Amino acid sequence: MSAPTNAPVKAPARSSPLDVLLRWLPAALTAVAAVVLLAWPAITDFYSYNASYYNGLVASAAISAILTISLNLSMGYGGLLSMMHTGMQLLGGYAVAYVTVESGLPWLAGVALAMVLGAVFSGLVLVISLRATYLYFGMITLAANLIVVEGGKSWEAVTGGVNGIVGVAPGGLTKIQFYYVTLVALVLVYVVQRNLIHSGVGRAVMAVKESPDTAAAMGIRPTRTKTLVFTLSGAIAGLSGGLYALQLGFINPDVGILDNGLVFFVGLFLGGIGTLAGPVLGVALIATVVELIKDYARYTTLFLGCTLLLAMMLVPKGVVGTWRASRLGRPADGEDHEPSGGLPESVLPAAAADPDVPALEGRGLVKHFGGVKAVDGIDISVAAGSVHGVIGPNGSGKSTTVACLTRFHKVDSGDVLICGEPAPDRPFAVAERGVTRVFQVPHLFEQQSVLDNVLAGMRGREKYGLPSALLRLPAYRRREAASRAEAAQLLAFAGLSGRSAQLAGSLSHGQKRLLEVVRAVASGPRVLILDEPATGLVPAEIDALARLCRAFRDHGLAVVLIEHNMDFVMRVCDRITVIDSGKVIACGGPEEVRADPAVLEAYLGRPDLVEDLT
Numbered sequence: 001m002s003a004p005t006n007a008p009v010k011a012p013a014r015s016s017p018l019d020v021l022l023r024w025l026p027a028a029l030t031a032v033a034a035v036v037l038l039a040w041p042a043i044t045d046f047y048s049y050n051a052s053y054y055n056g057l058v059a060s061a062a063i064s065a066i067l068t069i070s071l072n073l074s075m076g077y078g079g080l081l082s083m084m085h086t087g088m089q090l091l092g093g094y095a096v097a098y099v100t101v102e103s104g105l106p107w108l109a110g111v112a113l114a115m116v117l118g119a120v121f122s123g124l125v126l127v128i129s130l131r132a133t134y135l136y137f138g139m140i141t142l143a144a145n146l147i148v149v150e151g152g153k154s155w156e157a158v159t160g161g162v163n164g165i166v167g168v169a170p171g172g173l174t175k176i177q178f179y180y181v182t183l184v185a186l187v188l189v190y191v192v193q194r195n196l197i198h199s200g201v202g203r204a205v206m207a208v209k210e211s212p213d214t215a216a217a218m219g220i221r222p223t224r225t226k227t228l229v230f231t232l233s234g235a236i237a238g239l240s241g242g243l244y245a246l247q248l249g250f251i252n253p254d255v256g257i258l259d260n261g262l263v264f265f266v267g268l269f270l271g272g273i274g275t276l277a278g279p280v281l282g283v284a285l286i287a288t289v290v291e292l293i294k295d296y297a298r299y300t301t302l303f304l305g306c307t308l309l310l311a312m313m314l315v316p317k318g319v320v321g322t323w324r325a326s327r328l329g330r331p332a333d334g335e336d337h338e339p340s341g342g343l344p345e346s347v348l349p350a351a352a353a354d355p356d357v358p359a360l361e362g363r364g365l366v367k368h369f370g371g372v373k374a375v376d377g378i379d380i381s382v383a384a385g386s387v388h389g390v391i392g393p394n395g396s397g398k399s400t401t402v403a404c405l406t407r408f409h410k411v412d413s414g415d416v417l418i419c420g421e422p423a424p425d426r427p428f429a430v431a432e433r434g435v436t437r438v439f440q441v442p443h444l445f446e447q448q449s450v451l452d453n454v455l456a457g458m459r460g461r462e463k464y465g466l467p468s469a470l471l472r473l474p475a476y477r478r479r480e481a482a483s484r485a486e487a488a489q490l491l492a493f494a495g496l497s498g499r500s501a502q503l504a505g506s507l508s509h510g511q512k513r514l515l516e517v518v519r520a521v522a523s524g525p526r527v528l529i530l531d532e533p534a535t536g537l538v539p540a541e542i543d544a545l546a547r548l549c550r551a552f553r554d555h556g557l558a559v560v561l562i563e564h565n566m567d568f569v570m571r572v573c574d575r576i577t578v579i580d581s582g583k584v585i586a587c588g589g590p591e592e593v594r595a596d597p598a599v600l601e602a603y604l605g606r607p608d609l610v611e612d613l614t
Ligand SMILES: Nc1ncnc2c1ncn2[C@@H]1O[C@H](COP(=O)(O)OP(=O)(O)OP(=O)(O)O)[C@@H](O)[C@H]1O
Pocket: 369, 372, 373, 374, 392, 393, 394, 395, 396, 397, 398, 399, 400, 401, 440
């Protein structure tokens, strides 16, 4: 296939020198902060009689930032409301205290155990609350937090009861060395967060957060993805707890009570939930102000409460989120390009071995909603290498048929076959077998770029896992580079390449619909099901869609097109199934269907459609 050779339709806008300067400001401030933190022990030694106090302040803030990043991963990126992060911090603290004080092993072994404990505990909580929705999940984590704290108070033999365990220390390290340990840990955790979020694993996490159904339709497993991110978040919370115990020199159940979690929530919301730098910036701001008002320490909780309230009212996206949404922080809107090039070979799986076996088949499908017979014994057979239209009046059962074929609805009776084999029961598994669906209602990942949306569609085909993504191993780098090149080619094919860096939420309605189709194609399906894709598209976008359908068909793959735009249907479909009141009333080529009296009768209530048909 030819490479994209897009010519921009209009020239990009120029940035003023002030804009350029302001865009570089965050990077410049980060560099200054890094230098100050590295030199901090020397600075405090030179300027203060109480250097160890000020070094401890920064070390504590770094540990808090680690916990806040962990909270950001679960709540900000994973959409999992967690009220048990202080509990996991307590668990991590116990692990380090037990290993160093009771067992006499090195503190690093304690930190490793802290991470394992945090991961196992959070994984368990997630598994037992899989069906819980956002708020109920939060309540379950609250209960889990109470269990950890109360368990810590009661299990005296291991935890030391209410008095806890004292004498915890990073054996062999001076205070200044430990200061640098906390900084290194913070940098590593930040890099883990960044690597995760910029990888296919992170894109899957965000996709599941935005819409589990859409993610499943692209072959992403929602449960596995949630478990992964929450377990990772738990491991990081455990790490933070282990370091906290080493910093404090003791651990007791008070560390785990929810009140102590306020600072992390405030830091997260003030800095910017769902942003990379937000947790660190938020905690840095809070730590600075708390230090400045330390003479009024009894008002600290009041201050934190008021800060949270003000942050929610004035900067609901937090400092970093607000910056990113501003003119300077947001990627500039792109420009229109002419569609060009072809579909990348990699998104076109090999055509079925036996072209006579239907790519997708529904036999005797029945789905009733109470008294509504939405689907009432439908047979449908979609041939490989065809565009198969499904038409019918509003409410006739088209979308429900598709939901049955893709297992988003459990059928009352009937069979679904993919390439002659029984279809699996779960939507993500159907997608894994090569049947991808675009929903009638747009489900884009609006806060991600156009490019990232397309890349999210490729997750089902990517073979690397979490360790590879976090460490950016060669396998990951190769796959990521290939994915980006494929995504660029797909966007060029659809005429969207000029908008690749733009946030998906800022596209026009037609561009969003087109992007959804491109994202579905990115998953490399054998059968692409499009539910009313042409709604709201301008003629040029409809042409791009028609090109895409034909390119698919010409490669021996199948497209199922549910559509009310009859002109479009008649133009691109090879075969059409007409549904009315949950039953198939006609099936055949466009000309055949157009002349079928039963079809005309079904459309009599829609004279506009009759006109299109005849
Ligand atoms: N989850 C549901 N619960 C109850 N009834 C439903 C549900 N989903 C669909 N229906 C009903 O089933 C019937 C078929 O709906 P469906 O959405 O499949 O029709 P459609 O042909 O896709 O319509 P349209 O062209 O307007 O999208 C309608 O009467 C609808 O109200």
